[in-house]
Amino acid sequence: xxxxxxxxxxxxxxxxxxxxxxxxxxxxxxxxxxxxxxxxxxxxxxxxxxxxxxxxxxxxxxxxxxxxxxxxxxxxxxxxxxxxxxxxxxxxxxxxxxxxxxxxxxxxxxxxxxxxxxxxxxxxxxxxxxxxxxxxxxxxxxxxxxxxxxxxxxxxxxxxxxxxxxxxxxxxxxxxxxxxxxxxxxxxxxxxxxxxxxxxxxxxxxxxxxxxxxxxxxxxxxxxxxxxxxxxxxxxxxxxxxxxxxxxxxxxxxxxxxxxxxxxxxxxxxxxxxxxxxxxxxxxxxxxxxxxxxxxxxxxxxxxxxxxxxxxxxxxxxxxxxxxxxxxxxxxxxxxxxxxxxxxxxxxxxxxxxxxxxxxxxxxxxxxxxxxxxxxxxxxxxxxxxxxxxxxxxxxxxxxxxxxxxxxxxxxxxxxxxxxxxxxxxxxxxxxxxxxxxxxxxxxxxxxxxxxx
Ligand code: SF4
Numbered sequence: 469x470x471x472x473x474x475x476x477x478x479x480x481x482x483x484x485x486x487x488x489x490x491x492x493x494x495x496x497x498x499x500x501x502x503x504x505x506x507x508x509x510x511x512x513x514x515x516x517x518x519x520x521x522x523x524x525x526x527x528x529x530x531x532x533x534x535x536x537x538x539x540x541x542x543x544x545x546x547x548x549x550x551x552x553x554x555x556x557x558x559x560x561x562x563x564x565x566x567x568x569x570x571x572x573x574x575x576x577x578x579x580x581x582x583x584x585x586x587x588x589x590x591x592x593x594x595x596x597x598x599x600x601x602x603x604x605x606x607x608x609x610x611x612x613x614x615x616x617x618x619x620x621x622x623x624x625x626x627x628x629x630x631x632x633x634x635x636x637x638x639x640x641x642x643x644x645x646x647x648x649x650x651x652x653x654x655x656x657x658x659x660x661x662x663x664x665x666x667x668x669x670x671x672x673x674x675x676x677x678x679x680x681x682x683x684x685x686x687x688x689x690x691x692x693x694x695x696x697x698x699x700x701x702x703x704x705x706x707x708x709x710x711x712x713x714x715x716x717x718x719x720x721x722x723x724x725x726x727x728x729x730x731x732x733x734x735x736x737x738x739x740x741x742x743x744x745x746x747x748x749x750x751x752x753x754x755x756x757x758x759x760x761x762x763x764x765x766x767x768x769x770x771x772x773x774x775x776x777x778x779x780x781x782x783x784x785x786x787x788x789x790x791x792x793x794x795x796x797x798x799x800x801x802x803x804x805x806x807x808x809x810x811x812x813x814x815x816x817x818x819x820x821x822x823x824x825x826x827x828x829x830x831x832x833x834x835x836x837x838x839x840x841x842x843x844x845x846x847x848x849x850x851x852x853x854x855x856x857x858x859x860x861x862x863x864x865x866x867x868x869x870x871x872x873x874x875x876x877x878x879x880x881x882x883x884x885x886x887x888x889x890x891x892x893x894x895x896x897x898x899x900x901x902x903x904x905x906x907x908x909x910x911x912x913x914x915x916x917x918x919x920x921x
Contacts, residue, residue, distance in 0.1 A: 473507035478515025491613030496578040514550035533564035549643035570601030575610035608648040621895040628674035636822040663706025672712040678719020737882040741781035745800030746793035777881035779808035785834030787825035853905035
């Protein structure tokens with residue numbers, strides 16, 4: 469009766485929260501299963517970034533609830549952003565749900581499951597339901613346990629939760645609450661423990677990582693707390709590479725830009741959300757930077773690391789976006805020469821300021837603008853990858869590729885590479901000469917004379 473299946477919707481932060489819940493449940497004696505048909509408990513860790521994401525989870529929960537007809541002791545729980553956003557209201561649409569846990573209560577899940585089981589054992593007549601979406605000070609410090617796969621060499625480390633930026637289209641400040649950072653010593657210790665367990669690449673994670681510690685730590689010698697943290701992780705012997713997501717352009721001060729020139733483990737790959745290239749739309753989105761300032765950040769980073777790789781987030785069709793606004797976005801998108809981008813067609817998100825805005829852009833126009841940027845991105849990526857043929861790239865060997873034909877890993881620029889290798893090299897940084905490329909993947913050959921392949 470203790471087999472738990474966790475289904476995760478949405479972003480890497482949700483994946484990380486689900487992993488921590490799985491680790492806490494295991495420590496409590498529950499078994500985490502990968503097949504939803506064999507579980508006694510199903511937990512849906514949900515996303516609220518768009519209405520569609522919520523509808524998907526509600527549909528799933530409604531379907532799964534059928535199981536309770538056959539097995540009344542089956543437990544169904546809804547966790548995360550949608551739970552936080554809708555709370556007990558969810559029970560109107562989903563009366564068979566037993567557990568609703570918000571984004572600051574993941575650490576309570578083991579206790580709540582125990583309580584539900586105990587109530588079942590006690591044979592209480594009325595179904596026991598638990599709804600907890602309260603805020604809890606320090607909850608950000610509970611996301612620290614990991615469930616590492618065998619020979620896993622990359623890991624995400626949550627450093628902060630919440631966001632105070634209030635972008636007009638975004639529900640995150642409501643679902644994740646105010647910015648809350650974890651103690652730096654705790655994060656560094658977690659990274660050291662991961663290194664001892666064979667992890668070689670750390671991705672520091674948060675809704676707005678560049679704001680890390682700004683209310684808890686002082687700037688030392690003009691160095692922000694986030695860069696102080698990068699310096700400390702960079703000093704951990706076993707760690708070979710550092711990445712982070714998601715930052716805000718406003719957090720790219722001189723110290724962070726300079727850090728790319730002096731912290732050798734900080735990979736030359738930046739995810740820098742632009743959202744729009746029009747100052748008028750950026751103001752309407754409540755994004756406190758200009759296209760000029762954004763371009764300056766990109767140029768400064770390229771000055772420090774000419775081989776820098778960039779990815780971004782763009783919203784096309786934000787209410788009121790004119791042809792001229794979009795042309796400014798297209799022009800800046802092209803000028804920044806992105807290697808990767810997440811382009812979203814604006815959709816009304818109930819509960820956000822933008823949902824009330826007039827001048828909604830027609831869907832076909834959104835799609836047209838979406839396609840323009842995706843074509844540009846493909847051209848940019850093809851152009852960049854073509855320059856890599858014949859070069860030798862440093863690759864972190866992550867393991868066998870999905871097809872089980874060869875091995876895969878990533879360059880420091882976060883490009884996926886496929887090549888022949890052997891198990892002994894998992895976790896090693898190896899030189900791979902790129903032989904051929906596609907838009908998203910590189911194919912190469914190991915450059916280690918005498919290495920048994
Ligand atoms: S900075 Fe990011 S998480 Fe924060 S409100 Fe804006 S889009 Fe949402």
